Amino acid sequence: MRFRHPDGSTVHLSYCTNVHPAETLDGVLAQLRDHCEPVRKRLGRDRLGIGLWLAKDAAHALITDPAALRGLRAELDRRGLEVVTLNGFPYEGFGAEEVKYRVYKPDWTDPERLAHTTDLARLLAALLPDDVTEGTISTLPLAWRTPFDDTAAEAAHTALATLAERLDALEELTGKSIRIGLEPEPGCTVETTADAIRPLTAVATPRIGICIDTCHLATSFEDPEAALAALAAAGVTIPKAQLSAALHAEEPHLPEVRTALAAFAEPRFLHQTRTRTAAGLRGTDDLDEAVAGRALPDGAPWRANFHVPLH
Structure with a gap:
């Protein structure tokens, strides 16, 4: 759904689909039919924003088959749905009986994470509504905290810098600006918003910022006002927020x-x-x-x- 902010900008509120795990393109299409369209109708809206999770296999099917990608966009339009954001944190197996630490693989030291996120950016640029020029993707906060040494940190920095260059090129090609948000999570290399400042200022690009997850923020006992002020003072952007509560x-x-x-x-x-x-x-x-x-x-x-x- 779209809302008008007092400053005149548009705020997009989306229903996140990774609560209904699907690893394949057929599974994604079933989500649209069985969950997303019924939510839109229950809300009485003409259009509903959804935050798609595209697992490795689903993303690969779309990136290698332009007809399948056109079909997905047509299905979104037919069901009154639109996509301005992707959840790029889980890679695959998010619906498995046991996920636990596997959700953090591949991390940003692995070239596959860069390749997958690049594919997601290309897909999102193609899925954005015609009147929307900006999209966002949330991703894991570099890696789980162990093992993560200086060599790993340098590899992650290089990957993010390469991603920023690819996003620049994507905007030149498509006119669509895609931004990435590292999602601080307890136990990870970037556990809090404060942990994010150093690696993101080192990359120094507005293309890559923070995805604020309010559950994670609460779990780490972060004060939202102080956290947002510190990010603003450091020049770290916030492309996306995910809204839920913690226990x-x-x-x-x-x-x-x-x-x-x-x-x-x-x-x-x-x-x-x-x-x-x-x-x-x-x-x-x-x-x-x-x-x-x-x-x-x-x-x-x-x-x-x-x-x-x-x-």
């Missing part, structure tokens, strides 16, 4: 609270858990580690990276 346990020392939290521990995804102490953030990689014993101090509230709908 918050005010009194994690209580047995009934532990029991309630344990119900959210599940085998598919990591649910990094954090608490704020006088010495800084303390955390575990997953929720079950936190609730099972004394891995975290429980004298202050806990927050877990479990994406809760805002309603």
